[in-house]
Amino acid sequence: MTKRYWNIILEEMMEAGVHFGHGTRKWNPKMSPYISAKRKGIHITNLIRTARFLSESCDLVFDAASGGKxxxxxxxxxxxxxxxxxxxxxxRCHYVNKKWLGGMLTNWYTTKTRLQKFRDLRMQQKTGRFHSFPKKDAALLKRQLAQLETYLGGIKYMKGLPDIVIIVDQQEEYTALRECITLEIPTICLIDTNSDPDLADISIPANDDAIASIRLILNKLVFAICEGRSRYIRNS
Structure with a gap:
């Protein structure tokens, strides 16, 4: 795996609140190696370890993107x-940001069928075919399309299982993580002090509740992916 410099700055992470964990009563003992202190009843994440695992994650996604993954x-x-x-x-990644539908990956055949229906309905709407249906039928199709857009809009161009899955908040997305483990899809996971660091392939200890913290971690990963994609295009 290529080692690169990703401009990960501790002060920047502190400003984003990356180091703030959950209350000391709400924690997973497995997170002990990633916690540096307790402050006012809150665990403080060791940002040096966060920087290390974030850097490793950036290396991983850069190499994967360089290979067209x-x-x-x-x-x-x-x-x-x-x-x-x-x-x-x-x-230019696929994403799920509304609701994880159980079996979205492990029951890929069903997901693929739903995606095809979604594409068909979008095409019918674009070509104006909805206007040729009775009002009641057209309204039903529009509702179906809106629902599919909500839950599948972020993966509408996904042709097969992803090569790497990046998960924000292990606790919230546990079903998605378990599906990845079942299918042996590599995972990068943001984990707070109440999480299990052993489940994902790379766990990044960080505040998964603060918007600024989530955005900072994602921005670093996305920058690495974009750099990798640029290399892939140059070498193609």
Missing amino acids: QFLIVGTKKKAADSVARAAIRA
């Missing part, structure tokens, strides 16, 4: 949803 970014809670969509669009 595909990424899926998952973060469905309200605080993460907008950041996930913006980061994914910027790096």
